Amino acid sequence: MDIAELGERGLIARLGRFFGQAPHILVPGGDDAAVVAPGSGALVATTDLLFEDVHFGDRTTGPFDVGWRSAAANLSDLAAMGAAPFGMLVGLGLSPGTSVEWVEAFYEGFTACSAPVGALLLGGDTCRAKSRTVAVTALGTVDPRRILRRNAARPGDALVVTGHLGASRAGLAVLLEAERYAHLGSPVREAVVAAHRRPKPRLEVPPLVFALSGRAAAMDTSDGLTDAIAQVCAQSGCGAVVDLAVLPIDAATAQVAGKQAIAWALGGGEDYELLIALEPGAAVQLVERLAAIGIGGAIVGRAVAGDRVVDTEDRPLAAPGFEHFNRP
Amino acid sequence: MDIAELGERGLIARLGRFFGQAPHILVPGGDDAAVVAPGSGALVATTDLLFEDVHFGDRTTGPFDVGWRSAAANLSDLAAMGAAPFGMLVGLGLSPGTSVEWVEAFYEGFTACSAPVGALLLGGDTCRAKSRTVAVTALGTVDPRRILRRNAARPGDALVVTGHLGASRAGLAVLLEAERYAHLGSPVREAVVAAHRRPKPRLEVPPLVFALSGRAAAMDTSDGLTDAIAQVCAQSGCGAVVDLAVLPIDAATAQVAGKQAIAWALGGGEDYELLIALEPGAAVQLVERLAAIGIGGAIVGRAVAGDRVVDTEDRPLAAPGFEHFNRP
Numbered sequence: 001m002d003i004a005e006l007g008e009r010g011l012i013a014r015l016g017r018f019f020g021q022a023p024h025i026l027v028p029g030g031d032d033a034a035v036v037a038p039g040s041g042a043l044v045a046t047t048d049l050l051f052e053d054v055h056f057g058d059r060t061t062g063p064f065d066v067g068w069r070s071a072a073a074n075l076s077d078l079a080a081m082g083a084a085p086f087g088m089l090v091g092l093g094l095s096p097g098t099s100v101e102w103v104e105a106f107y108e109g110f111t112a113c114s115a116p117v118g119a120l121l122l123g124g125d126t127c128r129a130k131s132r133t134v135a136v137t138a139l140g141t142v143d144p145r146r147i148l149r150r151n152a153a154r155p156g157d158a159l160v161v162t163g164h165l166g167a168s169r170a171g172l173a174v175l176l177e178a179e180r181y182a183h184l185g186s187p188v189r190e191a192v193v194a195a196h197r198r199p200k201p202r203l204e205v206p207p208l209v210f211a212l213s214g215r216a217a218a219m220d221t222s223d224g225l226t227d228a229i230a231q232v233c234a235q236s237g238c239g240a241v242v243d244l245a246v247l248p249i250d251a252a253t254a255q256v257a258g259k260q261a262i263a264w265a266l267g268g269g270e271d272y273e274l275l276i277a278l279e280p281g282a283a284v285q286l287v288e289r290l291a292a293i294g295i296g297g298a299i300v301g302r303a304v305a306g307d308r309v310v311d312t313e314d315r316p317l318a319a320p321g322f323e324h325f326n327r328p
Numbered sequence: 329m330d331i332a333e334l335g336e337r338g339l340i341a342r343l344g345r346f347f348g349q350a351p352h353i354l355v356p357g358g359d360d361a362a363v364v365a366p367g368s369g370a371l372v373a374t375t376d377l378l379f380e381d382v383h384f385g386d387r388t389t390g391p392f393d394v395g396w397r398s399a400a401a402n403l404s405d406l407a408a409m410g411a412a413p414f415g416m417l418v419g420l421g422l423s424p425g426t427s428v429e430w431v432e433a434f435y436e437g438f439t440a441c442s443a444p445v446g447a448l449l450l451g452g453d454t455c456r457a458k459s460r461t462v463a464v465t466a467l468g469t470v471d472p473r474r475i476l477r478r479n480a481a482r483p484g485d486a487l488v489v490t491g492h493l494g495a496s497r498a499g500l501a502v503l504l505e506a507e508r509y510a511h512l513g514s515p516v517r518e519a520v521v522a523a524h525r526r527p528k529p530r531l532e533v534p535p536l537v538f539a540l541s542g543r544a545a546a547m548d549t550s551d552g553l554t555d556a557i558a559q560v561c562a563q564s565g566c567g568a569v570v571d572l573a574v575l576p577i578d579a580a581t582a583q584v585a586g587k588q589a590i591a592w593a594l595g596g597g598e599d600y601e602l603l604i605a606l607e608p609g610a611a612v613q614l615v616e617r618l619a620a621i622g623i624g625g626a627i628v629g630r631a632v633a634g635d636r637v638v639d640t641e642d643r644p645l646a647a648p649g650f651e652h653f654n655r656p
Contacts, residue, residue, distance in 0.1 A: 026370055026472055026475065027409070027475060027477060030563075031409065031477055031478050031479075031547075031563075032374065032405040032406075032408035032409050032478070032546075032547055032548060033372045033373060033374035033405045033406055033408070033409045033411065033466075033468075034372070034373050034374070035370050035371070035372050035409065035411075035470060035472070035475055036370060036371050036373070037370045037371070037472070038371050042354055042363050042364060042365045043363070043364050043365070043366050043371065043467070044361045044362070044363050045361060045362050045364070045415070045417055045450055045451065045465070045467065046360065046361035046362070046417070046451060047417040047418070047419050047451065047452065047453055047463065047465055048419065048453050049419035049420070049421050049453050049455055049457070049461065049463050051421060051455070051456075051457045051458070051461070053458070054455070054456055054457060054458075055455075077360040077361045078360075078361055080360035080361070081355070081359065081360050081361045081363065083361065083363075087373065089373055089374070089375040089465055090375070091375050091376065091377035091463050092377070093377050093379060093461070122373055123373065123374060123375065124375065125375055125376050125377050127377055127379070127382070127383075128379075128382055129377070129379045129382060129461075130379070130381070130382075130458065130459060131458060133377065133379070133421070133457075133461055133463075135375065135377050135419050135461075135463030137373070137375055137417060137465040138361075139371070139373065140361075142363060144354055144363070144365070147354065147355060147363055148360075149355060149359055150359050150360070151359075218360075219359075219360055220360060235358075235359075
């Protein structure tokens with residue numbers, strides 16, 4: 001069924017089942033605004049816009065995955081601040097030809113990613129648009145003494161990356177050029193496609209960090225590792241040396257990426273891993289604990305004095321992150 | 329200058345001056361997320377999406393006014409819950425040809441509407457889009473015993489509307505058909521155009537309501553008065569009788585609207601006034617106090633048993649509010 005047939009109010013009624021219900025939600029979706037008692041701590045808030053044909057497309061991402069990824073991108077920002085999520089708001093711009101099934105599958109993917117980690121759907125807005133648009137706001141709380149800022153790195157810190165890098169970019173490559181990668185086994189293709197479609201925000205990681213160190217800087221790698229290192233260094237007033245030989249790249253990504261593996265690990269983006277700068281002894285233990293809980297990760301370099309971000313042969317890390325306004 | 333020349337990071341740097349600075353903002357914009365200590369009370373959150381050529385257009389609304397209106401629309405939702413705002417998040421989708429001046433004027437209008445009422449800019453997101461898109465999230469706090477819900481109207485309540493109705497629709501008419509209304513004096517035209525471009529969220533009103541009554545229902549009239557009454561009645565399980573002869577329509581709107589005045593007051597939308605249902609004695613006092621502070625308002629009808637929303641001659645109020653998915 002087309003959304004124009006159902007109408008806005010009919011659609012909102014159909015979507016009611018996705019709204020969160022919990023004692024701390026005092027007024028759920030359906031009033032002028034949601035009211036929630038978020039509990040103790042400071043409030044953490046972030047918002048993101050995603051557009052069809054810029055951030056997602058029917059060719060690579062069905063509605064369930066658009067929902068999942070748009071929730072994950074925002075939850076990853078909360079993880080990068082050390083926050084625990086409690087609520088989500090979503091604005092959906094829909095072209096009139098959009099089917100009700102598309103919208104419901106979007107909400108299924110959105111809540112499949114967010115509700116299990118405590119981020120309940122609080123409210124939303126649906127309206128007419130030329131092309132599909134997703135606006136997500138994620139809300140969380142954080143102990144003000146345990147905020148993971150970008151500006152807290154110090155020369156001498158080790159740089160830890162959680163999980164693996166480049167897998168989302170490899171998944172996109174397989175989705176865009178299926179024939180080119182058809183010779184690879186389907187487990188390889190499925191692994192990288194899953195990384196692209198269903199990234200997992202690293203909300204478990206900040207508590208591990210603060211159990212080991214009272215100070216740490218962090219940023220997510222949504223725009224690539226190079227971008228994350230550059231931003232943490234710029235805000236912290238330091239430089240970094242990165243060892244490209246030890247970037248965590250899994251076997252499936254390596255097979256798909258071939259010679260591009262390091263470039264995709266550095267600049268592919270949309271991995272939603274965390275870059276964390278902390279004291280080296282704590283970093284070693286953090287990597288052990290990340291391995292123990294099945295996330296994995298690696299020490300990829302160290303913060304140094306100065307402002308240059310280079311590899312171990314003193315070459316600037318040039319691979320750019322995703323700059324949204326670059327002309328194609 | 330074109331935003332593509334400046335780049336995303338250059339643009340973000342230029343926009344830094346718009347971010348709020350206050351002791352309760354623990355981490356301002358520029359990190360993965362904003363962190364704020366909102367103070368006591370429950371958290372109120374709402375989000376809205378606005379699209380160029382659906383909700384605004386260059387022909388009728390310059391960038392300052394797009395910013396103002398998008399802030400006002402969300403602050404109006406907070407007012408309708410009885411909340412006091414403390415923060416805003418804004419996502420901007422920009423076509424590559426957009427000028428930096430457009431973006432800065434947008435932020436000037438956005439903060440001119442929001443900062444004076446305590447809603448500081450906490451964070452944002454700018455990215456490439458086919459056409460300009462604005463996603464706003466407004467955050468506020470409310471005493472949980474003083475939440476203005478839509479479902480709290482009771483048969484016998486008076487229905488109060490703040491300010492005047494139809495003025496925004498009249499302003500749009502003047503902007504779209506300048507020649508048709510050229511014969512009216514410029515003060516008339518300017519008054520309705522200002523109402524369209526710079527609506528004022530009624531954040532002063534909820535404290536007046538609760539000073540007079542422990543119970544009230546409210547909704548804003550962003551989609552028209554008929555829509556607001558219908559929704560409050562549906563959620564409260566009551567009907568309403570509306571006296572069309574007493575709708576608050578100012579002289580400028582009446583001149584522009586002519587025979588359409590009542591239709592525009594009922595269904596024009598985007599007035600961002602509040603509909604409030606409360607006990608009749610308190611309603612009389614509320615209207616007096618609204619007059620005393622220069623907002624104005626009127627008792628336009630009463631809630632009744634049943635589920636019908638009719639005028640004083642028992643005719644259903646048919647003028648529809650803005651249904652976003654209706655085909656043109």
